[in-house]
Amino acid sequence: MFTTKDRISLERLGREVNVSVRDFQAERDFGWSFTPRIALGLVAWDILYQLASYHRPHESSPGEVDEVYRQACTELESLIERPAGDGPAKVVSMARAVRDVTALLDRAAEAFAEIERNAHDSGELRTILLSGDIYVRVDEFASDQLVRRLNERGIRVIVEPTQVLLEYLAHVGARELVRLPKGGPRGPNLFANGMTRLRGLLYSRVRRHHEWLPAPDIAGLLTESRQVLDRYPQGEAPVTVGSVLHHWNNGLCDGVVVVSPWGCGPALIAESLLRHRHEIPMLFVYVDGSPIDERRLNAFAFRLRREPVRTLA
Structure with missing residues (x-):
């Protein structure tokens, strides 16, 4: 509804050629093979943003949390944008991306935990x-x-x-709202199951240092x-x-x-x-x-x- 309204407004302003309208949906321009990589980056960023939002009051000096957060996000972007290759190389590339993102989250989780350990009167x-x-x-x-x-x-x-809304839409069968893949008319929802497994892996690693983090x-x-x-x-x-x-x-x-x-x-x-x-x-x-x-x-x-x-x- 909002996308249609915005397009009508742009047409009336004569700007429809200069401005494109995007809504919240899976990115199809890169093909479905890139969707798992986007999901990996989204879950990882969710975790990094939660860590920063939770630990900023623990800072011993202003900007301490933001420095860790910015460095981690920069590294995450570089990992996600690496070329995936073609054919079987895509599978190998995705496995490597999961391994490297997991290692990144391990380091970030430890860095944020260290900030909390050095905090005063956080109780x-x-x-x-x-x-x-x-x-x-x-x-x-x-x-x-x-x-x-x-x-x-x-x-x-x-x-x-953000993962919560995506998993909810897949769970209730409203994937079309964000154009999530369905995985087949009768088969299991491979995309939703994959998101859940990926989320479980990454959250379990970070929760080793941050038990408060709710999955x-x-x-x-x-x-x-x-x-x-x-x-x-x-x-x-x-x-x-x-x-x-x-x-x-x-x-x-x-x-x-x-x-x-x-x-x-x-x-x-x-x-x-x-x-x-x-x-x-x-x-x-x-x-x-x-x-x-x-x-x-x-x-x-x-x-x-x-x-x-x-x-x-």
Whole structure:
């Protein structure tokens, strides 16, 4: 819907030749053989971004976390963009990429763990889940640096991974929304199963140093979501509701921030169902290009500190 609207707007402005419109989907221009490599890079980046968002309050000096994060992301990009070759060489290249990305995450996990070990008085820090719109929560510009603003207030942030929405869409059979491959009319969904196995491998390696890191749990998410929301509508509303309740009920966070674009339908559905859970410290943030109200962030941080810590350090 939004893609169609944007194309109409560009046509009316006479800019359709100069500007192309992309939505959230699998990249077909490189062919399906490149899809596993994109999935590998996406899961690895999800983990790196979560590590940085969580550990920034542990810094002994400003910029310490960002330096580790930037170096790791630069190396990840170079690994993913390596030529894959043709024929059987593609299989060998993918296996090599998985091995090298795993080694990269091992080094990054150790570096972030070292930052936490050198931190002072980290036991009183609070941890929140950042859920909501997939675009806004992972884009610092779109969210007006929301993660950093929370980090500055001594709040560790667990960012809901992009992987969650993709696995959810594959699980409920709505792959066409992002044009995921189906793997055959009756056969197993090879793409979804491959994503799950890859995610399990990478998360298990990083969790050796970071036990707090929650791996996506689609079954648990849907179990929580279906207590308050039917199977339909499909989209981000069930994901947001289920993820918030799953993380809270399993003691994985001290509070929740849900960030979304202004007027987003799934976000309004999620808020209407979650705002009545008064036991959960929760902040709903809608962004439209205006600066975030710092007073709301301060009030949210104050409420978190009034409550006892309920998460693992």
